[in-house]
Amino acid sequence: MRQLNKNVIYGIYSDEELLLSAVRNAKSKHLEVMDVFTPFPVHGMDQALGLEESRLHQAGFVYGAIGTLTAFLGMTWIMTSDWPIIFGGKPYWPVPSYIPIVFELTVLFASWGMTITFYTICGLWPGVSNPQLDLRTTDDKFCLAFDKNDVSESVARAFFNETGAEEVNTKSI
Amino acid sequence: MSGGIVAPVRKPLIEGHKTYHQITEDLCSPTERTPSRAWIIAFIVASSTLAFGVFCILWTIWMGIGSWNLNRTIGWGYDITNFVWWIGIGHAGTLISAILLLFRQRWRTGVNRAAEAMTIFAVICAALFPAIHVGRIWVVFYFFPYPNTRGALWPNFNSPLLWDVFAISTYFSVSLLFWYTGLVPDFASVRNRASGFRKKIYNALSFGWTGSAKHWQRWESLSLVLAGLSTPLVLSVHTIVSFDFATSVIPGWHTTIFPPYFVAGAIFSGFAMVQTLMVMTRKILKLEQYITLEHIESMNKVILVTGTVVGVAYLTELFIAWYSGYVYEQFAFFNRAMGVYWWSYFGMMSCNVISPQLFWVKKLRRSVFFTFFMSIFVNIGMWFERFVIIATTLARDYLPSSWSYYKPTWVEIGIFVGTLGLFFTFYLIFVRVAPVVAIAEVKHILKVGGDQYIGENAIHRHKDEHATHHDHHQHH
Structure with missing residues (x-):
């Protein structure tokens, strides 16, 4: 398993539209989103996260x-x-x-x-085991993760509570 | 937002009010269950047939091409007929996965995975024939241009047979990449439900996929470009296959109509094979809510269109043969319809031109039973088409003293039947190890294709309709 040496706090959402509005909310509050994990490509997510177009x-x-x-x-x-x-x-x-x-x-x-x-x-090859925050993100859950170095735990919990996350967890990866 | 705008004429593509979790459950579970009795019986039959095919191939290699009934003028018989038939079948998979992706046809998501798998297995069956028909398979690597100690003497780059080598190998490997890249996220779904040794295997197969936003972005970019590359590729492959005939100087082969006519025929026969497989797959794996009548009807429409194109091509050929005023060309076509192989011409015309016209009737397009029989008819008809083009033409060349009648030996029939065994063996393994319907892609269209969102049973409505549909919200 690859080690990223990161302490992560993440919220689990039940729908991609909730996740998308949460990401937009985080951007408006200038919270740095580490990553989001979804079971399928969510359209509008690239713009919401401010990802550059792939080259x-x-x-x-x-x-x-x-x-x-x-x-x-x-x-x-x-x-x-x-x-x-x-x-x-x-x-x-x-x-x-x-x-x-x-x-x-x-x-x-x-x-x-x-x-x-x-x-x-x-970084995808046979034999690679990338760290996963929640196994259900390949099923029906949508995950938004903050690095605790960028966003403090109390701010993150308040944010997840406000944006309708159904679970909040922390993990070291 | 992700609901998007759906035209009111669109029918649901996913039935049964599925949730995201239910989709994962339904589509992963066939790989997790113990195989059913039907699967085991089918597998035994398919793999025994494959074993017989392998025996016949070994017989050919051991005894030589003399174990086939080819002769002085009939240099191509069952081998190239089967090669063209199989390569044509492969084309529907690429059409569904690539061309329908570019045209944003949402119904492709229900059938693309299985159709792409079919493409790969069909191309394997096809590629087998050129490899063994050269006779000395131990020097078959002479096909490829590589620096060698014979001079270096290179293959002839003017030859359509060499173009075929490039076309088929490119087609196979690009189809494999496209199919596997689509499978990676779905293998991750299977992996995250598995445990123990199974988890290890699926972790390797899924390449450590996590579903990160950046990965999805690149994945979509890659899929789109591969679709864009595969679209001209698939058209080029059958065009080049038709060049094998069209660049020769044989009456009946030397025609400019061949490339479009072959491509239309390939799509026609490929969709027929997709229907054969889908009708069985949806029944045995209980996937009727994902591969719906809507999907079947859409594919039947493609069969109707391409069947009609093929029919027009047959009639055009006849007209041009007459209009050319060239006696050898006229004889070639007279011989196809009225000569010793009149029965294969009759089979081709009735299966490919007349029978698909029944799909003008909506009721027949939506009948699973009728679709299945029709798909078999089309497969037979398209096999006859290649037989008509090859055997009929070669049995009557310019010199009447060398005219003969070609009948395959048991070895040739055995190899053909063996490729059917190969195809179904691989397909049966595929349905056990991989999700037959693309999980991520079906979830992606749920809110625009699910029957709780669109169609007459919808319980969710789009935002602008909320005011008038308060009553529906109680169900949610």
């Missing part, structure tokens, strides 16, 4: 471009300089014939590159 798709474009170049330059080198062969009277550099493989390798590189990047930057 994953930009990385995907770069990987795709590498795939395009690999295929195009690779086939060009093979067919024009490494071992030129005339196939059925076609030119040595038959660019239209390259289109399918260039396309496939673009997709292949972009997909694998993005997926590997996704799991790496999220």
Whole structure:
């Protein structure tokens, strides 16, 4: 189990709309939210938390471009300089014939590159056990967590009480 | 807010007034129960069939391709017919998971997981045939361009057969990534309900997923881009498969209509196979409230549309053959309909063109029983289509002295039946270890697709309607 060395106080909500208004409330009070854990992606949460847009798709474009170049330059080198062969009277550099493989390798590189990047930057791999605050957050509960170094316990408890959390717990992770 | 705006014509996609917890319970529990008797019997049948298929493949490798009934002109028979049939079946999974995601079709959430699994298993079955049909499987790695000691002599990059190698391998691996990334949060749901050794396994499978906001954001970004990449990919795969035929100079194959016609046919047969699986899955795993009649009807509409497209393509081919004024092209099509394989042409026309038209009747579209039979018909019809294109054409080439009649041997039939065994064995394992319906995605649409929120039995109303629906709140 990975250790984060954090003392966390967290509230459990029963509905994503309650959680979303709690997050907005915390932002208006300038309380620093450590993280929220939800069983499914809640739309509007990124804006409420002030998360920056993910740059994953930009990385995907770069990987795709590498795939395009690999295929195009690779086939060009093979067919024009490494071992030129005339196939059925076609030119040595038959660019239209390259289109399918260039396309496939673009997709292949972009997909694998993005997926590997996704799991790496999220710290998700087989064998990893990331600390979980509450097991029910993959079922039907929505969790909002504060780091006790950022938000004092009394302030946090008052906040959870005000925003309708059904449970408040503390945990060291 | 997360309720969003739903058009009044939309019908509920999740029935039974489900709560989030009930969804987890219903969709995780099939992996936690002891297998039912029906599952065990199905598994024994499927894995025995697979074992026979493996035997026939070993026979082919041991004895050589001579154990098949291919001959001088009929170089492709059951092998490539089955290859194209299976790869076509795979296409519906990607269509449901990728294209319907881009079009924001909410009904995809009920069936996407199983359809993507079907894609992966179908592509495995398909890829088997090119690998064994080359005869010397021990040098099958010659397919791939790699620096070698033969010169280095490379494969022919002008050849659609090589494009196929790239298309199929890309398609398989990208489908696998897309499917598995969708599964990760659901494996975490299973993990958090499990204990002991099971928990360890699901912890490894779920990669340590926690459901943090940033992870969900990236997960959605990744899913959207993978969907965007898979959409042209799936269209390219069957286009390239059709190039195997269309770039040749065989009458009946050398046609520009092949790419769109093959893609439509692939989606048509794939949806039929999804229906076959879904009708059985929802019944056996009791998932009728998640894979509803609404889902079945939507898929039947796709079958009707693509079946009609395929029908138009068949008629266009006939017209163009006549209009071309080219005697060999005309003979090729006359031979398909009236030649020695007239029965397979008849099977193709009746199963693919005539029978799907019955789906204009709403009552039939919503009949589970009728849907199941129709899905089998379409699968048979689409198999005949590939047989018509391949065997009929090759049995009558330019030189009448080499005309012959192709019948498969028991080995070829055994390999085909074996791939059906492979497909169902993998599918049966899949329904035991993974949630068959995407849990997180179903929860995500609950407030816009649940029958307590929309439709005639709704008890929750949107905020602007609250004033007029006070009475409903008592139920809450």
